[in-house]
Amino acid sequence: MRLRLPDIATDPDAFxxxxxxHVDGISSFLARRVEDPHTVADLVAEVFVAVLDSxxxxxxxxxxxxxxxYGVARNTLSAERRRAFKETRLAGRVGGRRPLDADDLAELEERIDAEATARRAFQAMSGLPDGDRAMLELVVIDQLTIAEAAEALGIRQGAARARLHRARRTLRNVPGIAPFVIGGTR
Structure with missing residues (x-):
């Protein structure tokens, strides 16, 4: 019998x-977007809790x-960014992070270091419209297919292809970033 995704909420082995x-892919997805290993660890946990709930x-x-x-992960990251912005703006930075042991911290620091090039790409892409940037991130950096990225963003494939083309055209002459973003589509 084929496992259905909803079964993970009630079957511990399936979960x-x-x-x-998927944990390595989601950890990398978040490490490309967040530099703090504690926050990455917390967000990975939050993504999988959200998966169970939804x-x-x-x-x-x-x-x-x-x-x-990846849609769940993007929503979790967006919610965290909104929460962090409000917290910073209204109450300053507050502790409350779960402690990481030395192995966890070292692994997350390695992953963050490995994703430094992707973070530089994100900086170069920061001037793009949100939809174009999100499409480029999912296809080029996260290695989703255009169809998967369209699904994660809740748009049609034609719109996804147009966004990807626009983003690549805008960044094609940026030194050091062009080969990274111009890569082929899947």
Missing amino acids: EAFYRR AHTYRPGRGSEIAWL
Whole structure:
């Protein structure tokens, strides 16, 4: 019998298999966007909690499991950024992070270092319109297909292709970044 994504909410073995299949990809996704290892660790946990809470919303006919998961991760990261902005603006920076052991910290620092080039690419892309930048991030940096990225963003594939083309055209002459963003589509 084929496992359905909603089963992960009630079957611990199914959740563990799902988690193991995707934790590295989600950790990298977040490490490309966040420099603090504690925040990355917290966000990874939040993504998988959100997956458990919303597994029943996954519809295979609307897209792949990976596209749905990256949509959950993007929403979790957006919620964290809004929360952090409010916290910084209203109350300053507050502790409350879970402690990481030395191995966790070293692994996350390695991942953050490995994603330094991607963070530089994000800086170069910061001037793009939000939709174009999001499409470029998902296809070029996160290696989703155009169809998966369109699903994660909730747009049609034609619109996704147009956004990707516009973003690449805008960045094609940026020194050091062009080969990174111009790569082929999947």
